[in-house]
Amino acid sequence: MPIGVAIAAALAAGEAAADREVGDAARVDWATGLVIAGGTGIADRHAPSPAVALGTSRRGAEDAARRRLAARLGTLPLARGGTLADRIVDPAVKARVDAAVDAAIALAAEPETDGSWHVTLAVPLEAIRIALAGPRALPAAGDGGPPVVIVDGAPARPAIGWTVAGLPAATLWVRDVPAWARGAPRVTARSVRGGAIDAPTIGTLATLFVIVERR
Helix, strand or coil, X not given: CCHHHHHHHHHHHHHHHHHHHHHHCCEEECCCCEEEEEEEECCCCXXXXXXXXXHHHHHHHHHHHHHHHHHHHCCCEECCCCEHHHHCCCHHHHHHHHHHHHCCEEEEEEECCCXXXXXXXXXXXXXXXXXXXXXXXXXXXXXXXXXXXXXXXXCCCCXXXXXXXXXXXXXXXXXXXXXXXXXXXXXXXXXXXXXXXXXXXXXXXXXXEEEEECC
């Protein structure tokens, strides 16, 4: 291969790797309730074949994605102030957050022809909220009420741990109501203070509150 072609190929490979590194950076999607990150596992060049290399490279890719997720989680804002990093000094909380990272969901997994892997993993924000609050007890009569409630007019920023109408329930933060939630009941927030969104009570602890952010 001519030197110029080899250099061009190396530069292209380096640019592709840099682009993937940027794309793999952990990001928070408050509208879907996920913290997402990617990872690449390099194939073992000593493996007898690419098929054999796929086993260890998949684990390497997942480990890389989990490291990015763990680092990003510490920066998540809390509704009452501070960040998740302030809370994971508690060993019990840290253990639950670590367990959530270990159980990260695979959104995509792409094997490469050389035996390497690229994966995209996600940790649900609800898993982090539960890690902070601890699991709730199921009411003796079971859960009732609407599964989804839309909340308009709340001058609040996305964060972990908001209560809505006094309920420490799951939340999503959207600019526009998604199609799957358009038939849900709607309420208007009265006020926001100290990590609490005051609104009419029509949900339960099992309700997902879809907060429509002010533009």
